[in-house]
Amino acid sequence: MPDTPTASAPVIRGDEPGSFPHGVLAERHPAVIRQVGESFPYGPEQRRALDALLASCADGVIEPLPADADPRDRERWAAWGIGEYAGRSWYDVPWLWAESHFYRRLLDAVGYFGPGPWQGVDPFRPAKLAELDAPETDEELAALDGLDALTERERTGALLHGSLWGNRADLGFRLSAGGADDRGGAAALVADDGDTLLSLLPPARDRTGARGPATLCLVADNAGRELVPDLLLVSHLLAEGRVDRAVLHVKPYPYYVSDATTADVLDALRRLTAAGGAAGAHGDRLWAALTDGRVTVRAHPFSCAPLPYSEMPADLRAEFAAATVTVLKGDLNYRRLVGDRRWPPTTPFADVTAYFPGPVAALRTLKSDVITGLTAETEEALEASGEGRWRTSGTHALIQVRA
Numbered sequence: 001m002p003d004t005p006t007a008s009a010p011v012i013r014g015d016e017p018g019s020f021p022h023g024v025l026a027e028r029h030p031a032v033i034r035q036v037g038e039s040f041p042y043g044p045e046q047r048r049a050l051d052a053l054l055a056s057c058a059d060g061v062i063e064p065l066p067a068d069a070d071p072r073d074r075e076r077w078a079a080w081g082i083g084e085y086a087g088r089s090w091y092d093v094p095w096l097w098a099e100s101h102f103y104r105r106l107l108d109a110v111g112y113f114g115p116g117p118w119q120g121v122d123p124f125r126p127a128k129l130a131e132l133d134a135p136e137t138d139e140e141l142a143a144l145d146g147l148d149a150l151t152e153r154e155r156t157g158a159l160l161h162g163s164l165w166g167n168r169a170d171l172g173f174r175l176s177a178g179g180a181d182d183r184g185g186a187a188a189l190v191a192d193d194g195d196t197l198l199s200l201l202p203p204a205r206d207r208t209g210a211r212g213p214a215t216l217c218l219v220a221d222n223a224g225r226e227l228v229p230d231l232l233l234v235s236h237l238l239a240e241g242r243v244d245r246a247v248l249h250v251k252p253y254p255y256y257v258s259d260a261t262t263a264d265v266l267d268a269l270r271r272l273t274a275a276g277g278a279a280g281a282h283g284d285r286l287w288a289a290l291t292d293g294r295v296t297v298r299a300h301p302f303s304c305a306p307l308p309y310s311e312m313p314a315d316l317r318a319e320f321a322a323a324t325v326t327v328l329k330g331d332l333n334y335r336r337l338v339g340d341r342r343w344p345p346t347t348p349f350a351d352v353t354a355y356f357p358g359p360v361a362a363l364r365t366l367k368s369d370v371i372t373g374l375t376a377e378t379e380e381a382l383e384a385s386g387e388g389r390w391r392t393s394g395t396h397a398l399i400q401v402r403a
């Protein structure tokens with residue numbers, strides 16, 4: 001990142017009572033623990049561990065990883081800073097780090113990392129499946145049949161916006177998003193580089209020159225009702241020859257309640273193939289593309305790292321460098337992309353993503369304080385809208401691109 005004056009914007013911490021990050025640590029995390037405790041008939045050992053984590057959230061400190069943790073995991077967390085943060089309050093370390101580590105500890109508590117009968121059991125799966133099976137998902141899938149009447153350009157735009165607004169479907173967010181429907185007077189889309197994004201992926205018939213195959217890296221966010229429109233977008237881009245290959249990055253383990261794992265991709269895919277109509281055709285296309293390797297699923301350990309992407313390892317950097325464009329979905333990926341800092345909102349998106357090894361796009365609904373790339377007029381309109389929580393309520397969204 002260039003050494004601009006804003007490069008030193010303060011890192012967000014959760015130590016200010018009344019702030020959004022403080023509320024996540026003090027209220028959302030305990031609510032997540034309670035929800036997990038109700039999801040499965042965990043035994044006394046898991047319940048004791050959940051209670052201990054609950055107590056730790058209130059006034060405990062970050063602890064070293066347990067002695068029986070997988071050695072590779074211990075190595076990773078050592079590289080990700082646990083030596084520096086162990087012994088400190090959850091509220092006194094970077095918020096991004098504290099939140100990410102919370103999910104690692106939660107999985108420990110329920111025996112996810114094993115050995116034992118709960119090994120590999122996703123504590124969020126019941127909530128994810130309930131969402132995938134909801135009647136609203138049927139309605140959204142049925143609406144796809146109506147897209148045939150549109151031009152290709154309109155269809156692409158509709159599916160891009162479906163993927164963007166699908167990011168509101170975040171189960172962790174819903175635990176604390178009361179009153180999120182109030183949008184005040186400001187525009188819903190606070191930045192819209194959608195045309196630039198699509199210009200990076202022209203349809204096959206419009207491609208000029210001897211360009212190689214177009215590869216999309218899509219860094220997914222939530223499962224269920226966000227992942228379904230993400231998959232539909234990938235399927236459409238393949239069908240139109242806008243992309244030849246797609247790599248779908250998911251989480252290697254359950255994270256931030258509803259973040260998508262490989263198992264969630266398979267659940268969503270089966271939901272599509274079973275749906276019939278246009279949705280079923282998308283499902284069949286994706287199934288075939290996975291089978292012949294045009295679509296691959298990647299679960300890189302760094303996808304669950306408590307760090308910004310500016311610190312990504314060389315192998316991931318090389319993958320993103322090789323993509324025609326990398327699209328990062330959601331709020332957390334945005335925080336990790338631009339840095340989880342209190343940027344002045346007009347800080348150019350291109351400056352804070354200059355380190356990224358190739359063209360990069362963010363599709364995100366606003367669910368935390370971080371924001372960059374606004375015009376001064378948009379910032380003023382948002383501040384004047386009377387909507388005090390425009391940064392965090394999930395009612396606004398953005399498409400930002402650095403080509």
Ligand SMILES: O=P(O)(O)OC[C@@]1(O)O[C@H](CO)[C@@H](O)[C@@H]1O
Nearest residue numbers: 024170173330331332333367368
């Ligand atoms: O990445 P997502 O699913 O869009 O949002 C994740 C999120 O709900 O979690 C964090 C608070 O826990 C915030 O970054 C954001 O509000």
